[in-house]
Amino acid sequence: MKTRLICAALAASAAYCVPAFAQSNDTLERLGSFRTTGTTEFITVDQNSESADAIRSTLERIELPDGFSIDLYALVPDARHMAVGPQGIVVFVGTRKTEVWAVTDRDKNRVADEVKNFAPSLAKAIPNGPCFSPEGVLFIAEQNRVLQYPAAEFFYESPDVVAVPVIADGELVPEEEVSYNHTARVCDIGPDGKLYVSLGQPYNVPPAEKMDLYNEQGIGGIIRVNQDGSDREVYTHGVRNSVGQDFHPESGELWFTDNQVDGMGDDIPPGEINRQTEAGQNFGFPWYGGGSIRTNEYKDAEIPADVVMPVVEMQAHAADLGMMFYSGNQFPDEYKNGIFSAQHGSWNRTEPVGARVMFTPVDAEGNVGETVPFAEGWLDENGEYLGRPVDVAQLRDGSILVSDDLAGAIYRISYEAPQAQ
Template sequence: MRKSRLCAATALALSFSIPALAADDALDKLGGFRTTGTSLDIPQVEQGGKKAENLKAIAQKIRVPDGFKVELYAIVPDARHMAVGTNVGVVFVGTRKTKAYAVTDRDGDHVADEVKEFAPSLKKNVPNGMCFTKDGFLYVIEHNRALLFPAAEFFYESPDVAVAVIAEQLVPKEDESFNHGARTCAIGPDNKLYITLGQPFNVPAKEKLKGFAEAGIGGIIRMDRDGKNREVFARGIRNSVGLDFNPANGELWFTDNQVDGMGDDIPPGELNRAPKPGMNFGFPWYGGGKIRTVEYKDDEPPADVTFPEVEYAAHAADLGMRFYAAEQFPEKWRGGIFAAEHGSWNRTKPVGGRIMFTSVKADGSADKTEVFAEGWLDPKTGRYLGRPVDVAIALDGSMLVSDDLSGAIWRISYGE
């Protein structure tokens, strides 16, 4: 019965595929449930040896509150955003390159036994964004298209994985850029797919604004799960690389990276709250918080600008975020937001390389923000031992933290 339902769901999902992309031979074959001829022997990423020992030593340097501990969960090259499977908890990991990974803890000891490329027969281009639906459909958001894997945890053992393209040309070809091109995604309480579309400039020229606004570049778009009914949900966002919905009330929150080159201490990074569609969050008139940009300082900003719920340290590069809706952590941390700070790259004194926590009030607004985990940045040398990208909650309630500098996923647990 389960297999019958799975096949029916997969067939329905594959009907979303776009015929114009049939020229991609592998994609065409996968859409028709045919083999590509790719070797069934998928190379695995070595999980032991000297590299593992070095990473375990880094884990010992990470400072967390009493009762918590940090351990190496997996070695995953270029690890970026993560999605935890709803069935057996396989962790799917994106990168800003051409590969995605499937991470499996087969023996249940909270350490990955196997890390291998996910869907290696399919060509990928910056498969950074990863998100699951409650019924087990995996979305992978590349630089300029959205892919649906309707049974990722069922097929991932093979190099050939059932896939459908539900959206191509997330941004127009002329606006494709190597800068700010890592997309992220989430499934909303409305059962729609939400995607962040960072704009490619530090501050865009005025002639770009109209086209960007229409396409949702420098904003967040949403669409039906089959890619239909695309619309712009939020605007005035420079480069969001993390979003999640508050399970208590269904409101969308997201991080935003702010303007470079304005000084060490301005503008602040942002954590924003979007309880409804159509909101404007102020960019490019504001570079972060209420700090006006040089380029738009003489222009009247929109009257309906919404300022951030939380202002983070300037240039800390706030990326992936997640509400904690599990029970392993003590009550203080439940219902709050954990956010990864990737760390600054152009600040006189580096800042970031840590996990922040923001508690949420009963009315849904932000309360206090504090450092939860730090130590990936050595304050004496200014050297990063790791650069956190994303946070995800494992099925057992522990927290996973991806790190694209060290090529690792860290596990933070409580009371074990």
């Protein structure tokens, strides 16, 4: 088994190294028994540093529709996917590193007062994907496990929190398939009360000999389990790397983004937003690299007859990540039940694109309108990224948050109707 080593220097000439999974499992046992670990310190993030002013300066260039404004909500290092607590007390923010951040607006002025690491006594590996159940149980999908944290909005004030394995370390994907590529998981609780977890596959295009294993495990798809981890099934097939999902507020159907194959050119294949209407559907990868563009590796292979094509094709290589359906009451009616999605920006396109928040109108039957830019300006005229949006989440007041892992920040976008002239 692969191990990540946590080394504590005991003397100038020696170090004692404990495998991270062993340390983590021992800590889980203590936390599960409501016993302390001895951890007393948090990492806190200074919200008044010079970088805050620099980020506010960048936000002055962000273009939004009339009536909308964007402000710095919090400085959050490596901010990725977000989960807003059902009680509205705290926002949990995942990273592709080792921390999950707890972001609290204590005085409710819509700016965070405190950012500190969550559950510091417990080692984590790429805890990218937090999500909440309606009952207030926090789930965090890591590189190769899923943990649940009951009553996280209450326990987060302590370094020690209740943590329970849902999918144990090493069991989300087989250890031999653990990769540094496409390991940022996301999760959601569906209307059926089950937990949905995306499993990006590690290749640009996987070799044919891997496909049976991947189809069996749900790698390159989305799996569904009960909240205790039982009854695992592959809910979604034919996905390259989905890092954004949500359920339609009216139909309860799962919708998700997918990132297309690299190396086929600047303008193909397109990114995707997909709509799933029943369990087990196949969305075309690796036969299609995005949209209807065939991959070179599978161009002569027979395409499954039941492939479902995307409902929205996005600009190629804009890197569509987090998405959410808007259900709030603050924004104008035309945004109700529509999709806000974050484009992280291209990494290998000759002319960069993306780094913006998009909006796609969706009606009660799931029909989509034209996708348009909603917030843009993080990519400047020189092709330099000033920020890279990752995820979108909704606060209880109907405003939305946008995370940015380049700037290490979360922004808040709010609406106030323009005054009549």
